Amino acid sequence: MNVHRKEARMSSFRPFPSPSSATPMPGDRAASGDGRSYDLLIIGGGVNGCGIARDAAGRGARVLLVEQDDLAGHTSSASTKLIHGGLRYLEYYEFRLVREALMEREVLLRIAPHIIWPMRFVLPHSKLARPVWELRAGLFLYDHLALTMTLPRTRSVTFADHPSGAVLKPEFTRGFIYSDGWVQDARLVVLNAMDAAAHGAEIRTRTRFVSATRGRESWEATIADQETGRTGTVRARALVNATGPWVASVLHGTLGVGGNKQVRLVKGSHIVVPRLFEGSQAYILQNPDRRIIFVIPYESRYTLIGTTDIPWDADPGKVAISPDEITYLCDSVNRYFRKPVQPSDVVWSYAGVRPLFDDRASSASAVTRDYVLDVDTEGGAPVLSIFGGKITTYRRLAEHAIERLAPHVRSLRAVPWTGLHALPGGEFVGRNFLGMLAQLRARAPWLDEHNAWRLMRNYGTRAFDIAAGDAAAMGQDFGSGLYAREVDYLIDREWARSAEDILWRRSKLGLLFSAGQVAELESYIAHRGKPVESQVADVA
Missing domain, CATH: 1.10.8.870 (Alpha-glycerophosphate oxidase, cap domain)
Structure with a gap:
């Protein structure tokens, strides 16, 4: 272990050598006999679960991750696909969250240059929304909260003199252009799972977590193969409850752990229409209700528009966009763009449920996007549950989760490493x-x-x-x-x-x-x- 700590200070750090041919690969469901033991059993194959699996496996922990559906099958593939600090979170004084996200934006651009890349965002000023001074102040903070920013900083523009103004209605005469990042969200999840497996983790999709019994030093869990119907038991020193919208029901229901932490479910929906404009820039539009909508180039031929914020109290696994949401998104674009968008233009839509930590905020838009890690050790082996979070900060969330679990799982005490090592396919090493x-x-x-x-x-x-x-x-x-x-x-x-x-x-x-x-x-x-x-x- 001391050797790996020394290596962590080097830019070429790789925590463990490449796996042998015996390492379980994506199709391998024959992970030895009943009752196999692990350091961590991670429940949930979204970005947080796979990020923790990658980090823990790279430190030498024995990791099993189970996901009842496909990797990124729910919330993690239903995002607006941005790696961003969250400009509007500054209105709610979430300076720590924005700063952490901006710093992570730099890290992720470096370790995954194939699926994450910079994008310029055009922010028109609207007389119906925030005043110019407020926008300018917010963008100044956005540019300077992270000292390591390498992307181009904000600039003011007059749309009559800038090509980005060609698609906007004539009443929008000026605005700002700032930088953020774009991500292929589901691929980010899969690449973390691939790297976890390369470091020895077992990743089992279509495998449901059924139940678990807590002991003084370990959990005994029952899991079921969704494809064959077979069940088996495994043991783990600690559980990680990374089930997203189901985090509270798994913690308080399936595991029977008490506490008052709850999740607040918010549905976010998006539409995709034929391409609305030329160029690689995106647009961020302010609505009179102070919500913002992104309009983003998508898959070369299309434009992605989103997102909504709708409170959700139904089954998080069965969610779809509503006609009212489609109308809201179309109206948001039509408020700014010369060419109108109609519901009949929508070629695809998707919706997901964001599992936000319930901070008792009055509106869905005001609920914090920060994450809360809850570790319960009462009565025996630990369980860590993840409330909230956003895709941009998943890697730091994983590091914090490891820090919280390290006192209970000896193999997790190695130094952090994931920010130094490219995700699979991102090993460009000096080549652009x-x-x-x-x-x-x-x-x-x-x-x-x-x-x-x-x-x-x-x-x-x-x-x-x-x-x-x-x-x-x-x-x-x-x-x-x-x-x-x-x-x-x-x-x-x-x-x-x-x-x-x-x-x-x-x-x-x-x-x-x-x-x-x-x-x-x-x-x-x-x-x-x-x-x-x-x-x-x-x-x-």
């Missing part, structure tokens, strides 16, 4: 994105510009494992640049099990696929069989 893209096209000259870009943006250096030298070696062509070789990669390396996993979380090609193409892909997956690493047996 365009240089890597040129190398990929030279290796696979049959790839057109768009699909080469898509592969590099999704997979980074792992794109070289997918793109063969000629199209014939790619196997069946499902359309829109998706070939069997990529499908096989996603099943064998990234826990994909269905067309939905592949088209809507590992990629966004579902926007381009017809019903017939989806059926063809499902048929291929069904006849292909199990992942190549799989040795199917009992769940535990």
Whole structure:
């Protein structure tokens, strides 16, 4: 352990060597016999659960993560897909949260340059919303709260003299342009799971946490394979309750742990329409109700618009956008843009439930986006529950979770490391994105510009494992640049099990696929069989 502490001070730090061939891979459900022991059992395969799994496994802990559905199957794939400080949180004096998020923005841009990249945001001034001095003061703070900021700082613009004003109505004459980041959110989750597995963690999707019995030094948990129906037991020194919207029900219901901490569920919905404007910039629009809406370039051909903030008290697993939300988002754009957006223009919509810590705020928009980590040790082995949080700060949340658990789990006492080590595919090491893209096209000259870009943006250096030298070696062509070789990669390396996993979380090609193409892909997956690493047996 002392050796690894020394290595942590070096820029080339990697906490443990690459895994051996015996390391369980994405399809491996044969993780030894019933009753296997772990340091951590993590419940939930969203960004927080996978981030903690990565951090803990890299410190040498024995980690098992179970997710009842697909990785990022719920909240973590339903975000506005931003890596940002949260400009509007300054109104609620959340300076610590904004500063931490801005610092994390820099870290994430460095460790995942393939799936996270800078974006400029245009903020028009509206006489119906915040005054100019308030915007200027907020943006000044935004630029200076994090001393390590490398992105371009805010500038004032007159829209008559700037191309970003071309899509705006003539009454919007001036505004500001500032920097933040964009992320492929579901891929961020999967890459954390991949790195956790590379450091020895076991990641089991379609595996439900059923129950657990607490002992003085460990938990005995029952888990069930959703695909086979088999159940088994495992032991863990500590539990991590990273179940997002279900955090309170798992803690107080399934585990029977008391306490007064609760989660406040807020539904956020988004719509996608055909591309509204040229350029790589996004827009942040202020509404008269003081809420803000983002309008963001999306998957080359589209524009993403969101989000709403609606209190939610129904099943968090069954959520969809409402007609009123669609109207609200369209009206928000139409207040500013010359070209109107109608509900009939919507080509796709999605909604997710954000599990915010219940701070008793009066409105959904005012509820804190900060996170609260609750560790309960009363009566025996510890359980850590995560209330709230945002995708930008997931890595720091994981570090804080490890700090809280370290007194109870000896193997977690190694130094932090995740901010020094690139996520899978992000190992550019002195080469920029365009240089890597040129190398990929030279290796696979049959790839057109768009699909080469898509592969590099999704997979980074792992794109070289997918793109063969000629199209014939790619196997069946499902359309829109998706070939069997990529499908096989996603099943064998990234826990994909269905067309939905592949088209809507590992990629966004579902926007381009017809019903017939989806059926063809499902048929291929069904006849292909199990992942190549799989040795199917009992769940535990």
